[in-house]
Amino acid sequence: MTSGFALAMAGASACANEFNPDISLVLDGTYKSQDTALQNSEKGFSLGHTELTIEAPVDDLFHGRLSAVLEDHEGETEINMEEAFLETTALPYGLHVKAGRFLSGIGYLNGRHTHEDDFSERPAVYRALLGSHYFDDGINASILMPTDVYWTISAEAFDGKQMSGQSHDESVGVYTLSTKVGGDFNTENSWQVGASYLHNRLTELENEEEEHEDEHDHGHDDHAGHSHDVEYQGKHLYMLDAVWKWAPNGNAKEEQLKLTAEYLLAKDPNQYATSDDFQQGWYFSSSYKFQPEWTVSARVGQVDLSEAHGDHFHQQKLDEANLALTWSRSHFSLIRMMYTHQSSDDFDNDGSALSLQYQMTLGAHGAHQF
């Protein structure tokens, strides 16, 4: 065993650069043939979510993360902070606390970064009711229940400014409560279902302000994609989500099928709303990775909306279907072609569009959630 001695190595020297924070930059760009209703990216060439993220363990109890997004708005570059939070790593009893600015954990897609998606844009219902992804300043406390099946319960309190797009006097503008249950059906099949509730205390407040600046509630489509505040609100937002994943032998490298569905219902848009005035929508998406580098995805969805105009509402409806083909050379790069077809009641620029997107990750590439 003399040769064996030379093969031994001290454990401490395993990772020399663990003291450096992980830095990652996502480059994202799109070409789109036509404008579409409730869009995130505009017709022509545009830069999407250019995202710079720095994260690292702070000490043995805390982990910190900053994520800044650079967006181009009418020729000027804006830097938006999307995430700046600390989270605990070692609380007992399965407890976990997050504080600062972060993506709300409601629904299936909301807590995920857009660059993990299989489509160039979030489903129409997310774009309308959550501004694509709802993040805000606040605190999240969650618990992983000591059960055999995966079960988490999570509560959040947010300022609400990112939801209403305006400053306000409330100390807490938005509360959420959500739960997720998940497991493996067998080696090949895994599932997760979730239910969430979001209470928005700012729906009436915003309406009062809108009376003073009346142009604000018209022509929302013009600045879609730049402001993250939510266009269609509700005092009570209910969400249901379900995801199913299949891979032969559970080996997701070669082949994988993902099915996702969500339903959202927002009630009481403001104090003038009757029981007929509400927002609701759903989507169903499936993605099939048929080769290590290739994924084909299809999604259908619908939103029924009540656009507030002071004390009355405009009913709107949008149907959307997407078909996407994604080529991914490695973990770090992807090029995607997506076809969008929309038909609507009362949207100006609904139509069909073809888009071409790239997304490149430089530096560290974090693990993806289920």
Next chain:
Amino acid sequence: MRINSKLYRVLLGLFIGLLSIKSHAALNVFACEPEWKALIEILGKERVDVVSATNAFQDPHYIEARPSLIVKLRRADFLICTGADLEIGWLPLLLKKSGNQKVLPSQLGHFMASDFVKRLEVPHRHDRSDGDVHAAGNPHVHLDPQRLLLIATELKNRLTQVEPEHERFYEDNYQAFKTRWLSNMDRWKQKTKPLMSKEFIVYHRNWSYLFDWLSLKELADLEPKPGVPPNSRYLTALLSKTDSTQAKGILVSNYQNPKAAHWLSERTALPVITLPFTVGANDDVQTLEGLFDAIIDQLLTNGEK
């Protein structure tokens, strides 16, 4: 009063009973790969209750941080994985989501096998244009029996630290394993003498440690870059550049797609040798010993020709 003291005694009895159940309970172990499940079961026998996060048909680079895995890690007293960034795409998330202090890095319950051996192919430059190279070097250390024995030694030391009261138990199991393993290694070395310096075409750098131990040579890799799947343009170039008459065969792991290997095999007449990569790959490979027996037999059938 009498009833109370009786109740008190019953409760105390129950409490002591619970405590003793706990002290006899097995150590819950979360193994990232089946080879580490096999190793810790050799050393821990009935004292460990092990779940493996992956099976032999899954590529350990590409595992999803599934809800079921979060629950399993939450229950674990001990975590044993390869390390060297092999599980970077899923283990950090599992650790974060499960919130289990016992298995966090720097805890006794966090054991990364490749930390304890010298790793091959540690890159001099970190550039993604070289593919998905692991900055910490090639992580597939379990396919060298010498390194595996070193890891077993470290694992025995660690288990003794976790459960000092069972030092004798772990030491005895380890010594029995060591004796058996050393004689196996002699046997395998004897058997594979005719293979020395023979060349093979590989698919991913899965076999570097096996080659290092048996002094085999890697003639070419079906992957253009580590982590980048084979494509026809690269394979055509490989076919024209490589003098395949030198090679003895094309090695693929049981969990890999053999298409590229068969393509090359049809054009070179080289045999495709499907090797079990870890324990559980087939009915004959249910132990670490069986794994090396199967690999060596497969190589000999083709390599001696």
